[in-house]
Amino acid sequence: xxxxxxxxxSLSASVGDRVTITCRASQGISNSLAWFQQKxxxxxxxxxxxxxxxxSGVPSKFxxxxxxxxxxxxxxxxxxxxxxxYYCQQYNSYPFTFGPGTKVDVK
Amino acid sequence: EVQLLESGGGLVQPGGSLRLSxxxxxxxxxxxxxxxxxQAPGKGLEWVSTLSGSGASTYYADSVKxxxxxxxxxxxxxxxxxxxxxxxxxxxxxxxxxDKKGYNPxxxxxxxxxxxxxxxx
Numbered sequence: 001x002x003x004x005x006x007x008x009x010s011l012s013a014s015v016g017d018r019v020t021i022t023c024r025a026s027q028g029i030s031n032s033l034a035w036f037q038q039k040x041x042x043x044x045x046x047x048x049x050x051x052x053x054x055x056s057g058v059p060s061k062f063x064x065x066x067x068x069x070x071x072x073x074x075x076x077x078x079x080x081x082x083x084x085x086y087y088c089q090q091y092n093s094y095p096f097t098f099g100p101g102t103k104v105d106v107k
Numbered sequence: 108e109v110q111l112l113e114s115g116g117g118l119v120q121p122g123g124s125l126r127l128s129x130x131x132x133x134x135x136x137x138x139x140x141x142x143x144x145x146q147a148p149g150k151g152l153e154w155v156s157t158l159s160g161s162g163a164s165t166y167y168a169d170s171v172k173x174x175x176x177x178x179x180x181x182x183x184x185x186x187x188x189x190x191x192x193x194x195x196x197x198x199x200x201x202x203x204x205x206d207k208k209g210y211n212p213x214x215x216x217x218x219x220x221x222x223x224x225x226x227x228x
Contacts, residue, residue, distance in 0.1 A: 034214040036152070043202055043221050044144075044152065049214030056216075087152055091212040094166045096142075096154035 002026050002090050006099035012107040019075040021102045023088035028068045032092035035064055035073045038101075039084045047086075048073065078104070109133040109217045111203050116222030123193050123226070129186040129203030129219055137161070137181035140206035142215065143188050145199035145224075155201070156188065160209035171197075193226045200224075 003026040013019050023033065031051040036044040046055045048064040051071055061076045075082055083106060088099040115127040129141070143155040156177040157166045165177055176189040186203050200221040207213035 032212065032214075036215075038152075043218045046214070046216050046218070049207060049216070089152070089154075089215075091214055094157070095168050096157070096212070098152040098154065101151050 001095055002029060002093065002097050004088055004090055004097050004099040006086075006088060006102050008102060009100065010103040010105065012105055013078050014107045015078055015080060017078045017107075019078050019082075019104060021073045021086055021088075021104075023066075023071040023073070023099050025069045025071075025090055025092075029090045029092035031067050032090055033064070033066065033071050034089045034091060035062075036087045036089065037082075037084045038087065044087065075104075109205065111205060111217055111219035113201065113203055113219045113222040116201065116224045118225045118227065119193055120228050121194060121226055124189070124191045125193065125224060127188040127190065127201055127203075127222060127224070129188075131184045131186065131203075131205070134205070136179075136184040138209050140209055140212065141179060141186045142204045142206065143177060143186075144202045144204055144215075144218075145197075146202070146221075147196075147199040150199075153199075157206070157212070158186070164210065190224070193224075195226050198224060198226050 005024045033051045035048040038044045052064045085101045085103045110132045112130045142157040158177045174192045178187045202221045203219045204215040205217040
């Protein structure tokens with residue numbers, strides 16, 4: 001199975017900050033990488049697929065990059081609605097696997 | 108507008124069974140693979156199972172293989188998860204998720220609101 005790791009596990013940031021989250025796969029997954037946002041008590045929301053493609057309706061402040069084993073999610077200017085937990089997921093091969101999540105909270 | 112609505116969750120005793128449903132609307136259901144993902148209380152996301160759009164190909168996590176069965180009724184636009192021999196560690200919110208593609212994975216684009224399954228005596 002492909003193991004996914006994320007760093008940091010949590011971070012504190014202020015409104016307006018640029019935030020970067022890293023995701024690493026235990027083996028190469030090409031660009032088969034997705035990012036999701038989840039707020040407490042809510043379903044996950046899809047942000048990015050194919051490592052860098054924005055899902056329909058997702059604001060351009062979110063961006064993704066990477067290929068192979070190393071990926072990043074960047075929020076260009078953090079807004080109050082962006083405080084949440086972010087997960088990466090590989091869908092290159094079964095079983096699909098998620099990273100453990102990165103919680104972004106208020107500094 | 109794409110909508111996914113799960114139902115069927117509840118309290119069940121260890122060793123019991125439950126069938127979850129996910130009613131889909133707003134897209135051509137048979138054209139897309141569908142998946143179940145779960146989240147235990149206070150934990151992260153765990154992929155459970157995926158079914159291709161045609162229903163011909165199924166995939167399961169090792170943790171549920173042999174106990175859970177994913178299926179779909181394309182005439183009713185509904186995805187199912189039959190869960191047998193339930194264990195305490197199956198306690199979780201179960202989400203259905205739509206894939207961007209019908210067969211080869213393309214990433215999830217839409218999620219349902221989830222249904223809670225509690226396995227306890």
